[in-house]
Amino acid sequence: MTEIDILKSIAENLSERKSSAALNNYQVLCNNIKYVNNLFDFGVKSLSIIQGQVENTLKNDNLVKDELINSTKPLYYFRQIIPRILLNDISISEKFLAYTKPDNREGITVDNVGKLAKSFIDYNNLVTSARQFIDSMVADAYQMIIFDPKEMNYQVLLSLNSFNKYVTKSIRQALFNSEIESSLTEFEQLNFNQWSNSTITKCSHKTFAKKVDYIFSTLNITTENDLKEEIKNLFKFSSEFTHIGYVSTFFTSTSGDEVIFGDEISPYLPSTENFSELKYEILSTAINFFSKIYLPATIYCFRKIFKQDTFNIIEPSVVQINNKILTDFKTRNNQYYFFIKQGLIGSDETIPLTCMCQTTNNWKPPHDLTNIYCKNCGSKFNLLEIEGDPGYIITSNGPAKVIGSSAPDFDKLPVEKRIEILKKCEEARKQNE
Numbered sequence: 259m260t261e262i263d264i265l266k267s268i269a270e271n272l273s274e275r276k277s278s279a280a281l282n283n284y285q286v287l288c289n290n291i292k293y294v295n296n297l298f299d300f301g302v303k304s305l306s307i308i309q310g311q312v313e314n315t316l317k318n319d320n321l322v323k324d325e326l327i328n329s330t331k332p333l334y335y336f337r338q339i340i341p342r343i344l345l346n347d348i349s350i351s352e353k354f355l356a357y358t359k360p361d362n363r364e365g366i367t368v369d370n371v372g373k374l375a376k377s378f379i380d381y382n383n384l385v386t387s388a389r390q391f392i393d394s395m396v397a398d399a400y401q402m403i404i405f406d407p408k409e410m411n412y413q414v415l416l417s418l419n420s421f422n423k424y425v426t427k428s429i430r431q432a433l434f435n436s437e438i439e440s441s442l443t444e445f446e447q448l449n450f451n452q453w454s455n456s457t458i459t460k461c462s463h464k465t466f467a468k469k470v471d472y473i474f475s476t477l478n479i480t481t482e483n484d485l486k487e488e489i490k491n492l493f494k495f496s497s498e499f500t501h502i503g504y505v506s507t508f509f510t511s512t513s514g515d516e517v518i519f520g521d522e523i524s525p526y527l528p529s530t531e532n533f534s535e536l537k538y539e540i541l542s543t544a545i546n547f548f549s550k551i552y553l554p555a556t557i558y559c560f561r562k563i564f565k566q567d568t569f570n571i572i573e574p575s576v577v578q579i580n581n582k583i584l585t586d587f588k589t590r591n592n593q594y595y596f597f598i599k600q601g602l603i604g605s606d607e608t609i610p611l612t613c614m615c616q617t618t619n620n621w622k623p624p625h626d627l628t629n630i631y632c633k634n635c636g637s638k639f640n641l642l643e644i645e646g647d648p649g650y651i652i653t654s655n656g657p658a659k660v661i662g663s664s665a666p667d668f669d670k671l672p673v674e675k676r677i678e679i680l681k682k683c684e685e686a687r688k689q690n691e
Contacts, residue, residue, distance in 0.1 A: 283631075283633075284519070284521060284526050284530065284531040284534060285521045285522070285523060285633055286631070286632075286633060286634075286635075287531065287534040287535060287537075287538055288360040288361060288363070288534060289360075289633070289634050289635065290538055290590055290635065291358065291359070291360040291534060291537055291538050291541060292359075292360040293590060293635065294538070294541050294542065294545055294587065294590070295355060295358050295359055295360070295541060297545065297583060297586050297587060298351075298355060298358075298541070298544070298545045298548065298583075299355055300579075300582070300583070301545070301548055301549065301553075301579060301583050302348060302351045302352060302355065304575075304579040305344065305347070305348055305351075305553075305556075305579070306348050307575075308344070308556070308572070308575060308576060308579075309341060309344040309345060309348060311572065311575075312340065312341055312344065312560070312572065313341035315564065315568060315572070316337040316338075316340065316341065316563070317337075320565075321564060321565060321568040322337065322563055322564060322565065322568075323562070323563060323564065323565055326563055332407050333405065333407070333563075335407075336405065336410075336563065337563070339410065340402065340559065340563065343398045343401060343402060344556070346394065346398060347394065347395055347398050347552070350390060350391055350394045350395065351391065351395075351548075353387055353390070353391075354387045354388065354390070354391040354544065356387075357383055357384050357387040357388075358384070358387075358537055358540065358541045358544075360534070361374060361526075361530065361534065363523050363524045363526070366524040366525060366526070367524070367525065368518060368525050371518055371524075371525040371526065371527060372527075374526050374527055374530040375516065375527050375529050375530065376529045376530060376532070376533035377529075380533060381499060381533065381536075382499055384533075384536070384537060384540070385495070385496045385499035385500070385536075385540070386496065386499060386500050388492060388496050388540045388544065389493065389496030389497065389499070389500045391544060392489060392492055392493055392496070392543075392544065392547065393466065393493065395547065395548070395552055396466060396469050396470060396473070396489070396493075397413065397469065399473055399551060399552050399555035400463070400469045400472065400473055401413060402555050402556060402558065402559035403472075403473060403476050403477070403555055403558050403559065404462070404472070404476075405559065405562055406460065408458065408459050408460035409460055409461060409462065411441075411445075411458055411459045411460075412453065412454060412459040412460055412461045413461075415441065415442060415445040415459060416453065418438070418442050418445075419442065419445060419446060422434075422442060441458075444458065445458070445459065466490070466493050467490050467493075470486060470489055470490060471486075473551060473555065474486050474551075476558070477551070477554050477555065477558060479550070479551070479554075482550060482551075485543075485546055485547070485550060485551075488543050488546075489543065489547055489551075492540065492543050516528055516529060519531070545583065545587060546587075548583070549580050549583040549584050549587070550584070553576055553579065553580045554580070556576060557573055557576050557577070560572055560573065560576075561573075589614060589615060589635065590635050590637070592614070592635075592637045592638075593637065593638045593639075593640060594613065594614060594637055594638070594639055594640070595639075595640045595641075595642055596611055596639055596640070596641050596642070596661055597642050597644050597648075597651045597658055597659075597660045597661065598641050598642065598643055598644065598660065598661040598662055599643070599644060599646075599647065599648075599660055599661060599662030599663055600643040600644060600645050600646075602643075602661065602662040603625050603641065603643070604623075604624070604625060605623070605625075606623050607623070607662075608620050608621065608622050608623070609621040609625065609661060609662070610661070611630065611632075611639055611661070613632040613634065613635060613637055613639075614637065615632060615634050615635040615637070617632055617633070617634035617635070619631075619632055619633055619634075619639075644660050647660075647663055647664055647665075648660050648663060649663050649664075649665035650663075650665060650668065650679060657679050657680070
């Protein structure tokens with residue numbers, strides 16, 4: 259293609275937008291967003307409790323390592339800095355959580371469905387909050403891991419230098435004491451090329467991507483390469499919105515009237531579903547980063563600053579939080595298998611499919627095979643037809659009743675019958691070992 263061909267494609271594509279299309283299930287997206295947002299909120303509230311414990315513990319000389327006890331030691335002042343870093347991350351996370359809540363569909367009708375339409379402001383707020391979250395959390399995880407005075411000086415002085423360019427006199431006077439004034443003056447006397455490598459400052463990994471690589475390498479995370487690239491891609495994607503690029507403004511600009519879709523809750527618009535789909539993707543990446551990267555970074559830091567006995571008390575709390583997030587997040591959008599009596603599919607009966615999330619999905623005739631999934635968590639259902647009237651199938655998780663079987667539910671069987679079936683399960687398990 260020539261430069262004119264390229265320019266032509268830009269002109270045509272940035273002047274006439276295609277209609278929005280809903281390619282996902284909006285109800286499932288909203289349920290998933292609510293679930294993951296609540297799970298993330300649990301993680302942030304738990305981190306707040308850990309932060310308070312860490313701050314109080316760091317005040318006790320008997321509980322920290324020798325390198326942090328005396329003010330003549332280089333790492334001494336991290337006793338004040340680490341709690342402040344954690345507070346910063348909690349604040350950033352709380353803002354991110356506020357922009358990743360599910361849509362409020364209460365009172366939505368065909369007449370006011372326009373309230374659900376999403377525009378540039380909605381996209382910009384969501385993605386900018388994601389950019390702030392991922393950028394700040396990576397920077398802070400990096401500082402907690404590298405744990406170097408010069409590296410911390412560089413990050414804070416660089417921030418102060420930018421802040422100082424436009425801050426009002428009253429805010430400046432309230433924020434800057436004489437010591438920080440002197441520190442900033444010394445930093446500003448350096449030429450730009452010296453900022454990242456001087457007697458008072460250092461930055462070994464300047465870019466976001468290099469910081470991410472350093473974090474993964476230091477934490478020895480070798481099985482999450484996809485997540486590493488996902489984090490970098492989210493940073494690049496969010497930069498387009500944060501810096502107000504042509505594509506982001508064009509994509510989110512008003513495209514005229516939209517087709518109205520609907521489900522059992524209320525009407526909605528294609529742009530509403532598109533927005534929720536992006537929100538869920540961002541939220542999923544963020545909670546994976548928080549649990550698999552950020553929380554392990556805090557553990558790495560705590561191991562450096564606390565004596566072993568103290569660390570042994572704090573670490574299990576963080577691990578417990580992490581395990582709950584990872585375990586609960588895995589329950590979304592899974593695939594489950596149901597044993598079903600042959601001939602039931604295609605009949606005039608409504609088939610109850612109870613998901614692992616405890617939601618019963620009533621699959622109504624004519625039993626459309628594209629419609630067998632959980633409307634609460636989005637998990638997909640696979641059906642295995644069984645001939646005759648078998649009652650129960652022995653699985654690795656215990657006995658499973660065949661749907662449509664005349665046998666009673668397992669928990670309604672007499673105790674002796676349940677024991678008999680469970681013994682058969684155990685025998686089958688031992689045979690497969």
